[in-house]
């Protein structure tokens with residue numbers, strides 16, 4: 001099983017968008033919108049798993065169409081602009097997959113950690129894939145598409161909505177098995193968005209946690225720091241705490257989407273450990 005990480009463009013986010021100063025809404029969001037700072041450009045990591053049962057992609061990034069004037073509504077436009085999205089055609093996931101010999105049409109499964117545009121906008125590039133989204137996430141964004149590009153998806157796309165029927169795994173009360181082998185598993189990690197989910201991949205040397213935006217970086221996970229833009233800060237902290245419990249149980253390589261260290265940790269299988277001296 002070969003696993004690739006691809007950074008599909010970059011985001012330059014305001015500091016308070018990434019790291020909250022206040023824990024509760026609406027103060028936390030006011031902080032985010034008032035903050036005109038720009039952090040260093042951060043990657044947007046997506047993953048491709050070349051599994052014996054098929055090619056599984058976790059998150060798909062955006063396409064450059066998002067910059068077209070009528071591509072997104074005003075709310076999404078504000079968020080795209082605020083994110084400082086930097087994306088060239090060569091960055092798009094489909095193009096990068098082709099470069100390593102994976103035809104986007106052969107991708108059998110796409111798992112979306114959540115529906116924010118930088119993770120889920122390019123889903124139309126995988127026409128033969130079964131798209132797995134949390135039921136809660138999908139319904140919430142149908143109702144109020146905050147920061148999602150769901151309205152730009154192909155009309156014919158019918159995602160598979162997950163309710164996690166495959167029982168507990170470690171600190172997670174429920175899960176969804178993606179592979180028959182049981183080595184690729186989706187677990188609910190809500191808070192950043194209503195139905196955010198993460199993907200666990202069991203490999204010979206470690207359990208990989210493809211964490212989407214549970215936190216933006218590894219240090220945020222270890223420091224119990226809330227992502228400023230998280231919709232529900234308390235639930236988000238609870239999800240992060242579950243991931244930390246997972247780290248205590250076994251060797252876990254924690255791979256959040258916006259951490260510059262994610263690719264190296266994946267390549268070298270560097271586990272994330274909790275410093276007992278803290």
Ligand SMILES: [Zn+2]
Pocket residue numbers: 114116119192213
């Ligand atoms: Zn997000």
